[in-house]
Amino acid sequence: MTETKQIKYYLIKFQSVIALMLMCIVLSFMTDRFLTGENAWNVMRQISVNVVISVGMTLVILTGGIDLSVGSILAISGAVTAGMLKFGAEMPGLNIFLGFTLVGALVGGTLVGTFLGWFNGLTITKFKVPPFVATLAMLTIARGLTMLWTGGFPITGLGDNFAFIGTGWFLGIPMPVWISAVVVLAAVVLTKKTVLGRYIYAIGGNEKAAELSGLKIKKVKMIVYAIAGALSAIGGIIVTSRLDSAQPNAGFGFELDSIAAVVIGGTSLSGGKGTIMGTVQGALIIGILNNGLVLLNVSPFWQQVIKGLVILLAVVIEKLNSKEE
Amino acid sequence: MVKTNNLQPVLDIRNVSKDFSGVYALKNINMHIFPGKVTAIIGENGAGKSTLMKIVSGVHTDFEGEVTLNNEKINFKNPKQAAENGVVIIHQELNLIPHLSVTENVFLGQEITNKFGLLDYRKMYKKTAEILSKLKLEINPSTPVNQLRVGQQQLVEIARALFMDSKVLIMDEPTSAISDHEVELLFSIIKELRTKGVAIVYISHKINELFEIADSFEVLRDGKNAGSGEMKKTSHDDLIQMMVGRDITGSFKKEQITDGKEIIRVENLCFINPENKTDFLVKDVSFNLKKGEILGICGLMGSGRTEVLEAIFGLFPKYVSGDIYIKGKKQKIKNVNDAISAGIALVPEDRKLQGLILNMDVAKNTSLANLSEVSNYGFISSSKEKELGLEFRKKLNTKVPSENIEVQKLSGGNQQKVVIAKWLATNPKILLLDEPTRGIDVGAKTEIYNLINKLAAQGMGIIMVSSELPEILALSDNIIVLSESKLTGRFTNKEATEEKLMKAALVEKE
Ligand SMILES: Nc1ncnc2c1ncn2[C@@H]1O[C@H](COP(=O)(O)OP(=O)(O)OP(=O)(O)O)[C@@H](O)[C@H]1O
Numbered sequence: 001m002t003e004t005k006q007i008k009y010y011l012i013k014f015q016s017v018i019a020l021m022l023m024c025i026v027l028s029f030m031t032d033r034f035l036t037g038e039n040a041w042n043v044m045r046q047i048s049v050n051v052v053i054s055v056g057m058t059l060v061i062l063t064g065g066i067d068l069s070v071g072s073i074l075a076i077s078g079a080v081t082a083g084m085l086k087f088g089a090e091m092p093g094l095n096i097f098l099g100f101t102l103v104g105a106l107v108g109g110t111l112v113g114t115f116l117g118w119f120n121g122l123t124i125t126k127f128k129v130p131p132f133v134a135t136l137a138m139l140t141i142a143r144g145l146t147m148l149w150t151g152g153f154p155i156t157g158l159g160d161n162f163a164f165i166g167t168g169w170f171l172g173i174p175m176p177v178w179i180s181a182v183v184v185l186a187a188v189v190l191t192k193k194t195v196l197g198r199y200i201y202a203i204g205g206n207e208k209a210a211e212l213s214g215l216k217i218k219k220v221k222m223i224v225y226a227i228a229g230a231l232s233a234i235g236g237i238i239v240t241s242r243l244d245s246a247q248p249n250a251g252f253g254f255e256l257d258s259i260a261a262v263v264i265g266g267t268s269l270s271g272g273k274g275t276i277m278g279t280v281q282g283a284l285i286i287g288i289l290n291n292g293l294v295l296l297n298v299s300p301f302w303q304q305v306i307k308g309l310v311i312l313l314a315v316v317i318e319k320l321n322s323k324e325e
Numbered sequence: 326m327v328k329t330n331n332l333q334p335v336l337d338i339r340n341v342s343k344d345f346s347g348v349y350a351l352k353n354i355n356m357h358i359f360p361g362k363v364t365a366i367i368g369e370n371g372a373g374k375s376t377l378m379k380i381v382s383g384v385h386t387d388f389e390g391e392v393t394l395n396n397e398k399i400n401f402k403n404p405k406q407a408a409e410n411g412v413v414i415i416h417q418e419l420n421l422i423p424h425l426s427v428t429e430n431v432f433l434g435q436e437i438t439n440k441f442g443l444l445d446y447r448k449m450y451k452k453t454a455e456i457l458s459k460l461k462l463e464i465n466p467s468t469p470v471n472q473l474r475v476g477q478q479q480l481v482e483i484a485r486a487l488f489m490d491s492k493v494l495i496m497d498e499p500t501s502a503i504s505d506h507e508v509e510l511l512f513s514i515i516k517e518l519r520t521k522g523v524a525i526v527y528i529s530h531k532i533n534e535l536f537e538i539a540d541s542f543e544v545l546r547d548g549k550n551a552g553s554g555e556m557k558k559t560s561h562d563d564l565i566q567m568m569v570g571r572d573i574t575g576s577f578k579k580e581q582i583t584d585g586k587e588i589i590r591v592e593n594l595c596f597i598n599p600e601n602k603t604d605f606l607v608k609d610v611s612f613n614l615k616k617g618e619i620l621g622i623c624g625l626m627g628s629g630r631t632e633v634l635e636a637i638f639g640l641f642p643k644y645v646s647g648d649i650y651i652k653g654k655k656q657k658i659k660n661v662n663d664a665i666s667a668g669i670a671l672v673p674e675d676r677k678l679q680g681l682i683l684n685m686d687v688a689k690n691t692s693l694a695n696l697s698e699v700s701n702y703g704f705i706s707s708s709k710e711k712e713l714g715l716e717f718r719k720k721l722n723t724k725v726p727s728e729n730i731e732v733q734k735l736s737g738g739n740q741q742k743v744v745i746a747k748w749l750a751t752n753p754k755i756l757l758l759d760e761p762t763r764g765i766d767v768g769a770k771t772e773i774y775n776l777i778n779k780l781a782a783q784g785m786g787i788i789m790v791s792s793e794l795p796e797i798l799a800l801s802d803n804i805i806v807l808s809e810s811k812l813t814g815r816f817t818n819k820e821a822t823e824e825k826l827m828k829a830a831l832v833e834k835e
């Protein structure tokens with residue numbers, strides 16, 4: 001009796017790891033192109049951008065919010081980085097020209113993302129705009145800004161040094177994987193060990209009680225949205241670097257994959273419950289699924305249907321389990 | 326009156342056990358519930374009372390043993406099915422939908438429709454109004470319930486249950502947040518139901534009221550049967566002996582305060598009703614509090630007692646006026662943080678909505694308002710945090726089935742202790758308590774009284790709102806009474822009696 005319960009407990013606890021392993025096993029039987037070193041790194045590299053963004057998304061969702069603007073912020077940040085790198089910045093009226101180093105451009109791009117994220121936080125906390133609406137507006141605004149900045153054309157030819165970020169290897173591991181690993185590690189520490197992390201969970205768990213406990217709700221939320229913006233910017237830099245080009249429509253629809261990763265990873269959309277490592281697993285599941293469907297030559301239309309079904313399945317299983325106890 | 330001698334039990338509980346992930350909350354429980362009788366279930370916090378009732382009413386569907394209703398084995402899949410079969414429960418933890426109106430909540434799942442199948446709002450509104458007036462609850466049936474106080478919500482829950490056609494009506498601590506006056510009304514309703522042959526199961530920690538309302542009792546201790554019998558043939562002390570398994574030694578004695586310095590003074594505190602700007606929730610209330618003093622505030626539900634605390638704590642700065650002096654210095658409290666930095670703490674009345682992060686464990690809830698104490702440079706030391714949690718668990722005798730259990734899985738009384746712990750951990754100068762012992766068992770109450778008293782003796786100023794007059798009388802140095810938002814009585818501990826307090830609380834509207 002209790003033994004079966006114990007088994008059930010572990011099945012539930014490691015359900016996403018189990019799902020991942022099952023997927024890998026099935027895929028390696030169905031196509032011999034799946035289980036190759038090259039493909040593995042390929043998948044990891046593709047996933048890393050989603051991981052970076054989804055870490056920010058997880059923090060936002062943990063507070064009980066949502067961020068639909070990650071894809072657009074990714075685009076504008078990447079474009080700003082590329083623009084600064086290539087053209088510097090001109091201040092027309094003042095007749096000033098600023099040339100940018102690689103570091104300057106990276107910092108500039110990240111700051112733009114951080115600022116837009118912070119602005120999300122501002123409208124949400126100060127003006128009480130629901131997160132869904134505030135970030136929906138930002139989705140459009142940042143996309144529009146990207147178009148304005150790029151004039152609707154890609155910015156290309158950004159140099160080898162910059163390309164290293166997205167395509168280089170370090171100690172036998174692709175740079176984007178390093179970057180996402182650092183981001184994940186930092187976020188795990190943040191959520192598990194720090195006061196800020198605890199506040200994030202508390203606010204999502206019960207905002208009223210958190211407020212009555214003297215937590216500075218607005219400040220915490222602003223920080224969280226700013227972090228989400230900064231991470232979108234880092235995602236933007238990776239994407240831009242990998243393609244050696246800032247595309248005006250970069251990051252289009254990324255918010256969906258990101259939310260999917262968070263949800264599959266077991267984070268509750270109502271806030272207060274979930275983990276960073278869950279999200280990483282979620283991102284892996286989506287990434288491997290994408291990869292496998294491509295390798296199996298499944299038509300893109302069916303790919304979408306299947307991805308949607310997997311998201312549903314993950315959440316349904318989650319719900320059934322939480323009902324168990 | 327219905328003769329109750331040789332009746333069949335309407336509800337028969339046989340050998341029921343229930344475990345939560347391996348830990349038994351109930352073990353081989355047997356109980357017979359008779360129609361036309363009020364059966365009291367008593368037991369310490371965490372004894373398993375609520376769990377048993379959740380089994381009977383279809384909330385927990387997975388248990389061992391057997392429950393029969395009119396000799397038929399029950400197999401309810403959910404509470405709705407139980408209710409349809411006549412087993413209705415009023416839960417200890419309030420379960421209303423916050424944004425829906427009183428009417429909508431009362432008729433949730435039992436809506437009245439007209440001949441076109443559309444909701445018949447007029448009829449539901451009228452029926453709700455009727456029952457509310459029967460409960461002497463002066464609220465508009467279309468008020469959203471999140472604007473009601475805990476006690477009022479409790480009455481709405483009761484109203485909701487009364488609309489269902491019940492054979493067995495279970496009340497899990499229905500009177501924990503309402504004052505004697507409202508309790509009387511509830512009792513008259515219970516007596517009416519009893520004569521109609523409804524079996525009533527009544528859970529309460531207020532032992533005294535059981536002698537007034539219950540016919541028989543069942544005691545649970547650590548998830549097991551620990552005695553039963555007729556109320557007429559037992560005594561207060563016997564019941565407690567059965568509940569705790571020992572005599573409670575050392576009852577509570579208030580220490581007299583030495584004349585301390587004034588720690589807070591409130592002058593002309595006003596709180597405008599956010600819903601109706603011409604109306605006051607608190608009007609011109611003034612008082613002061615010395616170091617080491619315990620000030621009791623009593624009054625009926627809706628008299629403004631909770632609002633006084635909330636106003637001081639900076640919860641509604643837009644609607645509050647009046648002056649607050651802390652240690653003689655005028656202080657502007659514009660939000661909760663101002664209040665906390667001024668050394669004020671509030672143990673709120675609603676533990677579920679205002680007090681706890683339900684999916685965090687005891688230690689994390691305990692440290693929440695005081696994380697700087699257990700952290701360095703923004704990093705939490707989990708060992709220090711655990712220590713803090715443990716310290717207060719011992720102090721308040723909080724029972725947890727396992728260390729890391731989420732507080733939502735604790736029994737109601739133990740949850741309440743966690744809320745108190747959180748605020749005691751901040752070591753405030755001024756402690757505001759709103760119904761601090763709601764749902765707490767007799768033994769633990771005494772311990773909490775001693776603790777409050779000790780804190781006062783160490784120089785803390787304490788303001789306590791409570792519906793329980795004996796509690797107010799036992800603890801307070803001074804007592805103020807509110808009625809209809811105004812201060813209608815001021816007593817020292819020596820002057821005050823229950824009668825005098827009641828009289829001041831019932832001063833009529835002008
Ligand atoms: N969902 C759950 N998961 C794990 N343990 C639970 C759960 N629900 C209740 N328990 C445990 O079962 C025990 C009995 O709890 P119960 O709520 O029945 O106590 P109670 O007698 O109603 O106490 P109180 O007087 O404080 O309301 C407690 O130890 C509680 O922590």
Ligand SMILES: [Mg+2]
Pocket residue numbers: 374375376417497736737738
């Ligand atoms: Mg209970």
